[in-house]
Amino acid sequence: MPYIFFTASFYVSLLFLAVFGQKTWAAPLLITDDAGIVDVNQCQIELSHNSRNHSSNIELTPACNLFNQLEFSVPLSSEDGLNSYAFQIKKPLIMHDYFAVAASVQYQPKQNETLEQWQFNVPLSLYLAESLQLDVNMGWTQSDHHLDKMWSLASTCNFNELNKLSLEFYKSDSDSVTSTQLVYHYQIIPEKLSIYTSYGQTLQSKPPSWVGIGLSWASASF
Numbered sequence: 001m002p003y004i005f006f007t008a009s010f011y012v013s014l015l016f017l018a019v020f021g022q023k024t025w026a027a028p029l030l031i032t033d034d035a036g037i038v039d040v041n042q043c044q045i046e047l048s049h050n051s052r053n054h055s056s057n058i059e060l061t062p063a064c065n066l067f068n069q070l071e072f073s074v075p076l077s078s079e080d081g082l083n084s085y086a087f088q089i090k091k092p093l094i095m096h097d098y099f100a101v102a103a104s105v106q107y108q109p110k111q112n113e114t115l116e117q118w119q120f121n122v123p124l125s126l127y128l129a130e131s132l133q134l135d136v137n138m139g140w141t142q143s144d145h146h147l148d149k150m151w152s153l154a155s156t157c158n159f160n161e162l163n164k165l166s167l168e169f170y171k172s173d174s175d176s177v178t179s180t181q182l183v184y185h186y187q188i189i190p191e192k193l194s195i196y197t198s199y200g201q202t203l204q205s206k207p208p209s210w211v212g213i214g215l216s217w218a219s220a221s222f
Contacts, residue, residue, distance in 0.1 A: 027164075027166060027196050028046035028196060028216055029181070029183050029198040029212045029213075030166060030181070030183055031137075031168060031170045031181070032136075032137050032153065032170065033090075033121060033123040034125045034133070035102040035124060036092070036102075037070065037071035037091075038071050039065060039218075040065050041065065042218055043063065043064040043065070043218065043219060044062070044216065044217065044218035044219075045063075045216070045217050046060070046061040046215075046216050047059070047060050047061075047214055047215045047217075048196070048212055049213050050198075050211070051210060051211055052209070055080055056079070056080065057079045057080075058077065058079075059075065070091045072087075072088070072089055073087075073090070074087055074088075075088060075106070082112065082113060083112075084108060084111050084114050086109075087106065087107050088105065090102055091103055097127070099126050100124070100127075101122070101124050102123050103120070103122050104120070106121075107119075115143050116144075117142065117143040118141070118143075119139060119140070119142075120139060120140050120142075121137055121139035121140075122137065124136045131159070132155065132157055134153075134154070134156075135153070135154045135156070137150070137151065137153075138150075138151055139151075141172075148172055148173045148174050149172065149173050150170065151170065152169065152170035152171075153170070154167065154168040154169075161190060162187045164185035166182070167181075167182055168181040168182075177202045177203055177207075178202070178203045179201070179202045180200060180203060181198050181200035182198065182199050182200070183197070183198040183212075184196065193217065194216055195213070195214070196212075196214040197212065197213055197214075198211065198213075198214075
């Protein structure tokens with residue numbers, strides 16, 4: 001029942017965003033984070049739904065700019081009926097015209113079948129050209145006295161003001177293979193609402209694949 005409710009809520013949220021969306025921000029389907037944060041006096045919602053084989057994962061992340069210094073978000077997720085939440089703070093460290101560096105810390109308390117977990121991530125963004133951005137992440141997850149390292153890399157090309165395409169590679173200590181994703185961004189309403197679709201697979205001889213759909217919406221803070 002919780003999974004059915006969460007899935008229904010996801011598609012209701014899609015309809016809500018299509019009607020009331022204000023401005024596009026990040027690509028929710030990407031594993032790789034960029035070094036930017038939500039603008040001052042702004043909040044955003046990222047929404048995504050991934051399907052792999054017979055497994056389904058839904059993520060909803062509201063985030064707001066606090067004091068023009070950092071970003072506070074509350075990631076919510078449901079994977080095959082198992083719901084969880086976390087708290088995250090992200091702080092820009094270096095911001096230049098051609099590159100930026102940030103750091104984020106996420107805490108997930110023990111819930112149901114999930115263990116208490118800490119995540120630390122360092123996103124680096126390189127603005128190589130007006131139409132090309134490269135994002136690199138190095139992250140660590142601490143859970144039950146076990147440390148798991150992860151790296152990711154994503155390049156995003158802007159074809160025009162309506163269309164973007166991202167290619168991503170990522171791997172963690174807990175995975176034996178590298179995974180890749182292709183994410184397409186399209187602005188349904190220019191400067192107001194974007195939709196994202198993705199196709200991903202692991203890099204091996206017979207890789208399992210997955211697809212995803214997502215939306216991003218931002219508005220003035222409440």
